[in-house]
Amino acid sequence: MFKKVCIIGCGLIGSSLARAIKKNGLSSKIVSSNRSDSVNKKVIELKIVDDSSPDTKKMADGSDLIIIATPLSSYESVILKIKDSLKNGTILTDVGSVKENVISLVEKAVPENVSWISSHPIAGTEESGPDAGFSELFQNRWCILTPSKKAKEKDVKLLETFWKKIGSKVDIMDAKQHDYILSITSHMPHLIAYNIVNTSINIQDEKESSIVKYSAGGLRDFTRIAASNPIMWRDVFIQNKKNTSEMIDKFIENLEGLKKAIENEDGKKLEEIFTKTQKIRKEIIEAGQDVRKPDFGRK
């Protein structure tokens, strides 16, 4: 499919992509570039790339497909390093969770003959780093493409085929819509998980109560999400701050409503809301976006 693919940043997503490309034979050569020498060593050791070096320009040189898989705050420096060595017709993509700001940032920097098509695979785990990746990460998950004005139609098709070959379902969406929807389905849940775990830790520190011991009552699920990559999420919230702020306000407004219902012992209202939320779980399982096993099947 490609002659040379370069992945910039081999964390959970980047290294999973390298594995998936290799497994599905989608490129004659796969290289990567990482700031850290230990990561460059590791990905060669793991045999998931053919070459890897901190010299991003050198690694990117001559690639048909370049995938930026670094935290959002590194995009600017990555683009500066590679923009003058992009070959004619290269497809440039990323895997970031926020689109509007970065799309225009990259669009301004890269030459006309490069197809800049942003990607967002809605996939991940709470683990980070090249060891955490696996080739099936993208299977049955959605990947959203947000092509820039500089993207050629045939390249969008090609990138779509690429994601499908590694198991994803593909949607095309504009950046504004993407950032809004993802703030609901992904950014806000992460922020809330971080906040409830942080609130619990603060109380534990104050009162020396044991939150770990009794966490199976519900908290443990939130700690999984709140164990996600801190740098990645720091960047996501800052890059999507307008939507995030709006969602926080809506969330607090609804939470105040629940608080009032509890204080007034308004059982009818509580039951109504809790019955409504029960239904959506069924829809998610039917849509193949989660497993049906109760308690995620853990025992």
Add this chain to the structure above:
Amino acid sequence: MFKKVCIIGCGLIGSSLARAIKKNGLSSKIVSSNRSDSVNKKVIELKIVDDSSPDTKKMADGSDLIIIATPLSSYESVILKIKDSLKNGTILTDVGSVKENVISLVEKAVPENVSWISSHPIAGTEESGPDAGFSELFQNRWCILTPSKKAKEKDVKLLETFWKKIGSKVDIMDAKQHDYILSITSHMPHLIAYNIVNTSINIQDEKESSIVKYSAGGLRDFTRIAASNPIMWRDVFIQNKKNTSEMIDKFIENLEGLKKAIENEDGKKLEEIFTKTQKIRKEIIEAGQDVRKPDFGRK
């Protein structure tokens, strides 16, 4: 261990207890009482009890151990039905998630010769009803005992042994402390899950955005918890309203702090909080309160 055990309310927890008692041979006879005829039929069909009927007084009659496993709001009517037929030396327990109010309610109603020892197994799944139960539900989970003034020491020991025989670890705690800690580790996470899923549904209804489709980005974990039994949770929040209100206020205060940090692009502060929350996950897994598999092992 017992001659006759009576379980009042065979939902997820009650039916799991029946199964665990049978499997471990802890009683010569197990009976249950349920308001619904279909549940009484079902538990006999499933062969998890020897007899079952809506006549609670009749079922409870002559039991050594009576377990109330109904929603908290039914305790008063249950106690009224059984209080005059409790035999000398009976152990009366429950499995409710809130303690302070119900302990004194039951304490006032039952005779002196009954050992009233409240239990709270920190175990459950998002499913409800007698079909959802399984005998291993309590394995490696904590069970908190909060004995009333009317409890005999030897009966507390016996009930402790009972929970240990079905796989639980047992802690003894006073009701006030129980309700406070559980409001952090269990009640608040459930309320927050209900609130984020409800907020998402409201936005979806307004904007017709597809939250189910992209829920693998984080929201799906919350929908699991927000699929828990609406009646049970309605009662929990109302019964524990003082602690719940306090936790909501702390949660909102911290969330406003995060919002401010995001708006000010204070990456340092965000990173600091997100790094702190990452650590607690490790502690929970080390304490055996969750599985180590990333993403709960779902694929």
